[in-house]
Amino acid sequence: MANRFILNETAYFGCGARKELKNEIARRGFQKAFIVADKDLIRFGTVDLVTGELAGTAYEIFSEFKANPTVKNVKDGVAAFKRSGADFVIAIGGGSAIDTSKGIAIVANNPEFADVVSLEGVADTKNKCVPIIALPTTAGTAAEVTINYVITDEETGRKMVCVDPNDIPVLAIVDAELMATMPKGLTAATGMDALTHAIEGYITKGAWELSDMFELKAIELISANLRAATANGKDMTARENMALAQYVAGMAFSNVGLGCVHSMAHPLGARFDVAHGVANALLLPIVMEYNLPAAAEKYCQIAKAMGEDISGMSTEQGAKAAVEAVKKLSLDLNIPQTLREIGIPRDALAQLSKDAFADVCTGGNPREITEKDILGLYEKAY
Numbered sequence: 001m002a003n004r005f006i007l008n009e010t011a012y013f014g015c016g017a018r019k020e021l022k023n024e025i026a027r028r029g030f031q032k033a034f035i036v037a038d039k040d041l042i043r044f045g046t047v048d049l050v051t052g053e054l055a056g057t058a059y060e061i062f063s064e065f066k067a068n069p070t071v072k073n074v075k076d077g078v079a080a081f082k083r084s085g086a087d088f089v090i091a092i093g094g095g096s097a098i099d100t101s102k103g104i105a106i107v108a109n110n111p112e113f114a115d116v117v118s119l120e121g122v123a124d125t126k127n128k129c130v131p132i133i134a135l136p137t138t139a140g141t142a143a144e145v146t147i148n149y150v151i152t153d154e155e156t157g158r159k160m161v162c163v164d165p166n167d168i169p170v171l172a173i174v175d176a177e178l179m180a181t182m183p184k185g186l187t188a189a190t191g192m193d194a195l196t197h198a199i200e201g202y203i204t205k206g207a208w209e210l211s212d213m214f215e216l217k218a219i220e221l222i223s224a225n226l227r228a229a230t231a232n233g234k235d236m237t238a239r240e241n242m243a244l245a246q247y248v249a250g251m252a253f254s255n256v257g258l259g260c261v262h263s264m265a266h267p268l269g270a271r272f273d274v275a276h277g278v279a280n281a282l283l284l285p286i287v288m289e290y291n292l293p294a295a296a297e298k299y300c301q302i303a304k305a306m307g308e309d310i311s312g313m314s315t316e317q318g319a320k321a322a323v324e325a326v327k328k329l330s331l332d333l334n335i336p337q338t339l340r341e342i343g344i345p346r347d348a349l350a351q352l353s354k355d356a357f358a359d360v361c362t363g364g365n366p367r368e369i370t371e372k373d374i375l376g377l378y379e380k381a382y
Helices: 017-028 039-044 046-051 071-084 095-109 184-203 209-231 236-256 260-272 276-305 315-332 346-358 360-364 371-381
Strands: 010-013 032-037 058-062 088-093 132-136 148-153 158-163 171-174
Touching: 010 017, 010 236, 017 046, 017 132, 017 171, 032 046, 032 071, 032 095, 039 046, 046 088, 058 071, 071 095, 071 148, 088 095, 095 132, 095 148, 095 158, 132 236, 148 260, 158 260, 158 360, 171 236, 184 209, 184 236, 184 260, 184 276, 184 315, 209 236, 209 276, 209 315, 260 276, 260 346, 260 360, 260 371, 276 315, 276 371, 346 360, 346 371
Parallel strands: 010 171, 032 058, 032 088, 088 132, 132 171
Antiparallel strands: 148 158
16 A cells, blocks of 8 residues: 655745745735635735735635634635635735635636535545645644645534545645734633644554654654643744644654544534634543553553653553653643533433544544444543
């Protein structure tokens, strides 16, 4: 079996990297931008940092989407894109903006998927999406480098995970200066999202040598920099390292898949609008404990990457050290530790378990799992 790896056509990194925008737009012959950015980033002036680099390129802004973007948001965005006369998309924001952009750009060039719901799973789109330039403002989702996006189906209350090589942005600009306005809570949650990507991508069934290399480096960078980035948002070294780490994690997990942390986090976002990073962070050590028998040796490598000294320990002890290191990081960042803390009703756990078991990420979990097992994990998290 061949292992496939898909990445952006071009990517820039570093503070001020957005200044490459005008050259790339000119080189590609783009004429008008359809900018997808949320209202907070417009209000905070983050979008101005990007539009100030467009060198006279015409643009329109679309900001009518939710933190967990919906089918309606995508449909509205497609209509707005068509009216705009734009020939490319600029996505500014975290996963919400970039995922919305992917949905819009895919449907715009593949109108047979206009219902959006048909994009769930691995959709057989024929055409590459409208060109997307993605500028992340959070160090977490890595949506700028992945072939995945997540859209909520309002009718069923489910998050649809869409996997499509045709949706990857042609250009990613990872500029830590765009992340400098992230508050502590968002920095912590998105950073734990990145750690979840790296750990799940490292132990998923599809992992192999190339993806392992990236995921271990991401774990190392996140462990060494997330506390500092959260404590002091102006620490640009920590910000840059986190920006790089989340991208590196995305390079790998996009190509090899994830696991049950994500399949359990998705319904929490769809049904209760829980922030994705918070859901992942809360669930990660609990699911790691469940998966330990299937990934103990890799857990030892995770422990080392997180700075733990496991010399003299047995494999099981080293693996448990990895779980404890994740728990400690989460506690240090003041991440909620139970579902009760974030307002999830206990009587919702059964439905959440059904949704999670049906999620596309479940198939990548390194240890076989049943719906009953998932319910037990939710109860443990409660």
